[in-house]
Amino acid sequence: MTELSIQLLSSVPGLPPVLQTIHLLGLAMLMASAVMMDLRVLNLAGRRQQMQEVFQRLFPWLFWALPVMLLSGLPFLLARPQRYLNNPVFAYKAAFLSLALLATLVLWFAYKRGVVQQQSWQIKLLALLSLAAWLMTAMAGRWIAYSDYLFWPG
Numbered sequence: 001m002t003e004l005s006i007q008l009l010s011s012v013p014g015l016p017p018v019l020q021t022i023h024l025l026g027l028a029m030l031m032a033s034a035v036m037m038d039l040r041v042l043n044l045a046g047r048r049q050q051m052q053e054v055f056q057r058l059f060p061w062l063f064w065a066l067p068v069m070l071l072s073g074l075p076f077l078l079a080r081p082q083r084y085l086n087n088p089v090f091a092y093k094a095a096f097l098s099l100a101l102l103a104t105l106v107l108w109f110a111y112k113r114g115v116v117q118q119q120s121w122q123i124k125l126l127a128l129l130s131l132a133a134w135l136m137t138a139m140a141g142r143w144i145a146y147s148d149y150l151f152w153p154g
Helices: 002-011 014-043 051-079 079-084 088-112 121-150
Strands: none
Touching: 002 051, 014 051, 014 079, 014 088, 014 121, 051 079, 051 088, 088 121
């Protein structure tokens, strides 16, 4: 699989920037939906819309953005696994992504059970955690390419 990824990325003209663009568009789709759901739970945005309407409209966008991002990022990981798996920033991204996914899923299940509408401090804390984890995932993802500047050999 590594050889195939390297072959595709090096021989198909324009493939790396196209895949990166698709990955960033998936990030925009994911962040827009996750952030808006979290902000609605925190009563910082969309106050005129019912919680149910916001979740029903935005969660599918988040759900479909994940495979888009996975499929567009996987060729880079498979082509140069050592670049990512030995990169501490990638480990941060994976940790924040796991936390963000977990918090978002718990928030979704809380919504499905009708708990989100109660606006308890626990639900707001969960939305704040989700928001922070998604933002840190995006930031860590962008910093992967610049980790040489962060961890300069001393």
